[in-house]
Amino acid sequence: DVKVTQSSRYLVKRTGEKVFLECVQDMDHENMFWYRQDPGLGLRLIYFSYDVKMKEKGDIPEGYSVSREKKERFSLILESASTNQTSMYLCASRRGGQPQHFGDGTRLSIL
């Protein structure tokens, strides 16, 4: 069974801090994704990666960056956290053309 693990379920940070959200998958999937989920807005794609060291912008990349140094790990970075980045963040992984699997999510609060 595919397992996508996000490092934190809940995280509280202050404005201006650099924030790291970590995601690890155990199924050797080449594709990994970071989404943001807000009420009424559905799942919005921030960044994705289809291979190690490769990254592509999604629909809302502003204020975020990512890192994929190893195939199983995909990190989302908030360079300087702001209150409008308070949200639920979901990581996912997928082999091309196959079902996508999500992590449990990180609820991030920026104070």
Next chain:
Amino acid sequence: GENVEQHPSTLSVQEGDSAVIKCTYSDSASNYFPWYKQELGKRPQLIIDIRSNVGEKKDQRIAVTLNKTAKHFSLHITETQPEDSAVYFCAAGDSGNTPLVFGKGTRLSVIA
């Protein structure tokens, strides 16, 4: 690029009734259409998916239909139960590595 519209945004049904959620997509190259269920506080989980070489797929009380010509697909839940209450997301994608495009979700409430 692909655009997925999902309706309705909220749906209330009586226990035992059927529920139907509809999605349309814009890119004729899309050939993979999954549906996800997200219960409160939990991750979205795949409940059923369909590929463009079939028109309908069933799994117990859940079925999905696909009309490639009209570019729409629907989720049908029969004999609804309170545990079906959740947010449901449709998505569309291809067989390659491009990201799935999700609808905005439907909040289904099953009233006992």
